[in-house]
Amino acid sequence: MPTFADLGLPQAVVGVLAGNGIDTPFPIQAATLPDSLAGRDVLGRGRTGSGKTFAFLLPMVTRLTASKTTRSPGRPRALILAPTRELVAQIDASLAPLATATGLRSVTIFGGVSPAPQIQKLRQGVDIVIACPGRLEDHVKSRHADLSAIEITVLDEADHMADLGFLPPVKRLLDKTPRDGQRMLFSATLDGGVDVLVKRYLTNPVVHSVDSEQSPVAAMEHHVLHVDKASRIHVLADLAASPGRTIVFARTKHGAKNLARQLNSRGVPAVELHGNLSQNARTRNLTAFSDGTAAVMVATDIAARGIHVDDVSLVVHADPPVEHKAYLHRSGRTARAGADGTVVTLMIDEQVSDVRQLTRKAGVKPTVTRFSGSSHPVLTQIAPGEREFGKPIIASRPEPTKPQQPRSHQPRRRRPARGRRPANV
Structure with missing residues (x-):
């Protein structure tokens, strides 16, 4: 070379x-x-x-x-x-x-x-x-x-x-x-x-x-967890609380915000990254994820395009993507530059057919585990290590708004009736 x-x-x-x-x-x-x-x-x-x-x-x-x-x-x-x-x-x-x-x-x-x-x-x-x-x-x-x-x-x-x-x-x-x-x-x-x-x-x-569209899958372990709706967030929190950096993908901006909120409420410090945030909030949250203040980032596909953060050990598709190209792109956030990585897709009953087709097109043969409830030995096999639950992080708080003025007890003045503006105004 x-x-x-x-x-x-x-x-x-x-x-x-x-x-x-x-x-x-x-x-x-x-x-x-x-x-x-x-x-x-x-x-x-x-x-x-x-x-x-x-x-x-x-x-x-x-x-x-x-x-x-x-x-x-x-x-x-x-x-x-x-x-x-x-x-x-x-x-x-x-x-x-x-x-x-x-x-x-x-x-x-x-x-x-x-x-x-x-x-x-x-x-x-x-x-x-x-x-x-x-x-x-x-x-x-x-x-x-x-x-x-x-x-x-x-x-x-x-x-x-x-x-x-x-x-x-x-x-x-x-x-x-x-x-x-x-x-x-x-x-x-x-x-x-x-x-x-x-x-x-x-x-x-x-x-x-240099490498084919499907080449990144070789360096990763791929798992599909078939869970019920009620246990989905519990399984996600368990995986996210494992050691190392984790990126969680949601399909919508609202979904990303909601998942980040639920993870924080369970003691898993997480930040969100999506198009509804101001640029300052996006930068602040990405910095928090990069410097380790938050070990978990919940993102949409669009917000995560091309993002490079070292040492992401786990990618979780909380919402399975629609296209196989999106699966490969999301999964490519881990196993970068020769490192290993693990990819997990959470799947509920109505998504079985779609996920099967998705992984086939992506050239992936995942290990599929079905379980009910929120715990299973496979979770510690996929993401080994002690789970850490700490203080929630608020790195994406909305932009400050003007404080409301206290209401006056004076009677409100009646607005003049609206009329048509003169043509020369």
Whole structure:
């Protein structure tokens, strides 16, 4: 296996990687770097956790550093599009030490926060924009961002962007980038909407398929627990209270909020992650999960797209997903970078047929255990260790509201009757 220095990366970049204990490329990095460093369009397929982020950041930083162009106000030189705010933030965190070492500037752009700081950074001039499509399109329309100087474009988690309905804004944004720029697309699957993007925007791409869509299942233990409705939350709490980090998946935002509340009420510190939370709450909850303040995160599919948190030992599908691709994506939150992991699906009577079809399509042969009641020896086999029940965590409290003014005892003034406004007002 070649080293990063062998692949031709600048010494400053190699030094940053070595300082973080990264000496040997992951397979997808070793496969794609020779072509991406040469400026070729690259189509990389690799599952989440396979090292895709550095596979596009390293050639981007290298090529921008060597480029004779310079950054200018409102005209970035490189663009990375990703489906969620959390993934944008994580890409930026991976980029930060590389950018510092090479003198590059970046900005993250997504909704749910004030656009003013983003606009300010664009005006000052940045080399790299890492963005969710919607908010970036707003900046383009308001002429705060001009994509005509983009030299390198990356689409990360392209299949998830297609699933989430981002294709129209992605196309509009890509149409504003130069046709002769380098384009790299990374995805776990290469079907449907992804194929449309490949044919329209990539020129003679070099295809590197490092692992198949179903490859992550090999490193995991898969279990299906056939439980009754009444015992579902008790079984979930037992698993969630086991040692290590656990991600619980719910199908809806309301379901995620409700499950997090029920786990906390049972002494299992849990945070929620879904689209109904403000960006500050999402960031706060993800931080609590990452730093160990809460060992359990209850999330929806959309909120968890691309999230990378180390050492997740257990994934629980509290609500079985509808599609096998969602099963593989959810399950990919564990068994990352060569580690082991366990995946549990909770199934009630009316879900038997759907779950059987789901696991078959995902290429999984789970161990199925049926039991009634809330306890069974299989729970400690799946998630060994002493259960810990502590204080509940409230990391997603709603935004503060204005305190209500005390009611006055003065009689209320009658409002004037509504009438039609004059035409000149």
